[in-house]
Amino acid sequence: MKHRTGDRPARPPARAASRERGSTCVVAVLMLLAGLCIDGGRVLNARATLTDVCEQAARAGAQEVLTEGLRGSFDVVLDPGAARTAARAYLASTTDMDLGGVSVTTSGNTVTVTAHRQVPTLMLSMLGMGSVTVTVSGTAEAESGIAAGGV
Numbered sequence: 001m002k003h004r005t006g007d008r009p010a011r012p013p014a015r016a017a018s019r020e021r022g023s024t025c026v027v028a029v030l031m032l033l034a035g036l037c038i039d040g041g042r043v044l045n046a047r048a049t050l051t052d053v054c055e056q057a058a059r060a061g062a063q064e065v066l067t068e069g070l071r072g073s074f075d076v077v078l079d080p081g082a083a084r085t086a087a088r089a090y091l092a093s094t095t096d097m098d099l100g101g102v103s104v105t106t107s108g109n110t111v112t113v114t115a116h117r118q119v120p121t122l123m124l125s126m127l128g129m130g131s132v133t134v135t136v137s138g139t140a141e142a143e144s145g146i147a148a149g150g151v
Contacts, residue, residue: 035123039132046119047134053095054113054138061087061104061111062140076144080106083142087113109142 061083065076084104091099091113101116118131 031123032127035121035127039121039124042121043119043132043134046117047136050115050117050134051136051138053091053097054115054136055140056094056138057087057090057104057113058111058138058140060090061106061113062109062142065142076109076142078106078109078111078142083111087111091115110139111142112137112139 062078064079064082064086066079068077083106087104088099088102091097091102097115097117103114105112105114114135114137116133116135119134120131121129
């Protein structure tokens with residue numbers, strides 16, 4: 001008995017729909033992985049760059065010592081006001097970041113620069129994550145000569 005083309009049973013539509021759902025899921029997972037790789041790399045790069053800038057600003061601040069202490073007793077004494085000003089001046093001259101998200105603190109002979117930056121996302125913004133906050137600190141200490149045990 002010959003079958004005409006019109007007599008063949010059609011493929012059930014539920015089976016085709018389930019196959020399409022599986023491929024949509026795979027595409028969504030691949031997009032999520034791509035977003036994590038691309039945006040994760042951007043966040044790590046921003047963190048490394050911001051850490052370097054904070055450490056350099058702290059070093060610039062730690063160079064501001066009171067000369068009277070060096071001349072009299074050879075003690076290194078940090079000038080806190082000048083240290084904060086020098087650290088902020090370094091940041092202003094080397095970066096375009098908003099200094100409102102930066103704090104410069106001094107304690108003894110130590111200068112600490114802490115900065116916050118919003119890193120915009122490309123792929124993850126499609127999932128509702130428009131940016132990632134990166135917070136880093138850099139610390140430097142004012143010293144004279146080579147520290148004991150240093151090379």
